[in-house]
Amino acid sequence: MSDGAMLQMPKAILFDLDGTLIDSAPDITAAVNELLAGRGLPPLSLAQVKSMIGNGVEKLVERAFAASGTPLSNGGLEEANREMAPIYLRHITRLTRLLPGAAEALAQLHVAGVRLGVATNKPQLATREILLHFGLAERLGAIVGGDAVTRKKPAPDSLLLALERLGTEPRDALMVGDSIADVEAARAADMPVIIIRGGYTKVPAEQLGADLVCDSLLDLPAALDGLRNAA
The missing domain is CATH 3.40.50.1000 (HAD superfamily/HAD-like)
Structure with missing residues (x-):
């Protein structure tokens, strides 16, 4: 104490x-990698994604693209977050x-x-x-x-x-x-x-x-x- x-x-x-x-890290990792795959980007590891969790989905998406060497900002980031929304909801209880x-x-x-x-x-x-x-x-x-x-x-x-x-x-x-x-x-x-x-x-x-x-x-x-x- x-x-x-x-x-x-x-x-x-x-x-x-x-x-x-x-x-929930395995499900969140699966969602992130599905989003990245849709952009032709390689997957991130569980450890990488786990370190990105904690400040909301928007910050998660921003960090994921930065870690993939393709940082996004403004409109590009907003578009990625719109894509992430339904993907995220498909990966909330499969591996959690x-x-x-x-x-x-x-x-x-x-x-x-x-x-x-x-x-x-x-x-x-x-x-x-x-x-x-x-x-x-x-x-x-x-x-x-x-x-x-x-x-x-x-x-x-x-x-x-x-x-x-x-x-x-x-x-x-x-x-x-x-x-x-x-x-x-x-x-x-x-x-x-x-x-x-x-x-x-x-x-x-x-x-x-x-x-x-x-x-x-x-x-x-x-x-x-x-x-x-x-x-």
């Missing part, structure tokens, strides 16, 4: 999606899997009466389809995708909108994510943040500036129980 962190048992918990609740402890953690927290939400940079439609596919949507009182707000993470907009829908103030909530965008969004929203190790970040989890780092979501309920007992 970082120095001076003031964690307590939250009334509401917001989760990031990609790299936190789900491993829940990360260890995701279903169990949400179930336990839901039963405990904690209000739950998702705040992600992934588009709203794809986010909802994935959560429905894995049976998680019924546990969630708020699902906020990147296109539901004006500014994506690391801006706090999606977190604040989710908390508004959950009827909870930031001081009574907690963010759980995997990247610097999640930490910065939580800080901007004035709420504590837990990072789950092993997500889509090039920076080591301990260096992201979170209040707490958990090895996996399997450890989250126990960590929160510790907060409850310390309260």
